[in-house]
Amino acid sequence: MFKAMGKYVRAVFYLITFRIDKASETLRMNPGVMSANYDRIIFEKRSRINQYKDAIAAMIAQEESKKQKLKKITEEIEHLEKLKAGAAAKARKTAEKYNNHPEATKNDPEYLKCQAAFKDFSSTLAEKRARADELEGDLAELVKNVQGHKINIQSQMRDLEKLAEEKHDTVASVLSATEEKQIADIMTGLAEDRNSEELRELRELRGKAGAQARMSRELAGLDTKRAEEEFLDFAQASEANDEFDQLIGLAGKEDTETNVSEKTQIPES
Numbered sequence: 494m495f496k497a498m499g500k501y502v503r504a505v506f507y508l509i510t511f512r513i514d515k516a517s518e519t520l521r522m523n524p525g526v527m528s529a530n531y532d533r534i535i536f537e538k539r540s541r542i543n544q545y546k547d548a549i550a551a552m553i554a555q556e557e558s559k560k561q562k563l564k565k566i567t568e569e570i571e572h573l574e575k576l577k578a579g580a581a582a583k584a585r586k587t588a589e590k591y592n593n594h595p596e597a598t599k600n601d602p603e604y605l606k607c608q609a610a611f612k613d614f615s616s617t618l619a620e621k622r623a624r625a626d627e628l629e630g631d632l633a634e635l636v637k638n639v640q641g642h643k644i645n646i647q648s649q650m651r652d653l654e655k656l657a658e659e660k661h662d663t664v665a666s667v668l669s670a671t672e673e674k675q676i677a678d679i680m681t682g683l684a685e686d687r688n689s690e691e692l693r694e695l696r697e698l699r700g701k702a703g704a705q706a707r708m709s710r711e712l713a714g715l716d717t718k719r720a721e722e723e724f725l726d727f728a729q730a731s732e733a734n735d736e737f738d739q740l741i742g743l744a745g746k747e748d749t750e751t752n753v754s755e756k757t758q759i760p761e762s
Contacts, residue, residue, distance in 0.1 A: 524664045531660035534652065542649050549642045556635045570621045577614035580607045686688040 584607035589595040598604050 524668050525665060528660060531663070535656050538649070538653055538656065540762050542646060542653065545642070545646055545649070546711065547644065549639060552642070554637060556632065557640060559628055559632050559635065563625060563632065566621050566625045566628065570618060570625060573614050573618045573621065577611055577618065580611040580614060583607045632650070729745050746759065 584604050587601050587604040588598040589606065591601065608703075
């Protein structure tokens, strides 16, 4: 029993679902609803494109920031290289003072100062160059990504324009197909022709109006002449019948007695 009830409930559910799906499909096929759905899709797509544009704009701003950082580091590298070259030049001058004698030169405080500065500049330069290489790599990847996103968003913008065109074309096609279906259904008797129904109603109204006018004419005495002609026709037919009856001897006795009675009737005083 419970199994049968379960089958029944499922069958009812499938029937309701089918009807809802068919009703939903019919509603979606309505040109007005279809146009509104296209408008909604276009609006949502335009919103996503605007968000995409904002993201690309942020990437471009990041690209510009990295370019400025790279430019600054490049300038610092150039300055450090000059400082490094200056420290080396000064150390060489100090060494010349001692005829390039290694031990005497290395004991000179000025030489030691130049040596320490040269090492510091070299260490800083290595860090700056590594940072510059990193920035250059980031910039190359960022520029590549931005270009790819620009191409993608241009494609999406074209798709958005095509959607607007597709909307009008689709709605027009659905309207045309609906009209063709109605005509085909009418030709095959599957649908009621509303125009034919209206014509039938108009003809019925015309017939009713004619009957009402005819009745009004009869009540107003407009058909009196026609009635008199009918009465004369009946009178002539009656006289012909009386003459025929007299010829064959059917008329007479009753009529004769009636005539005698009328002739012998005593007039009233």
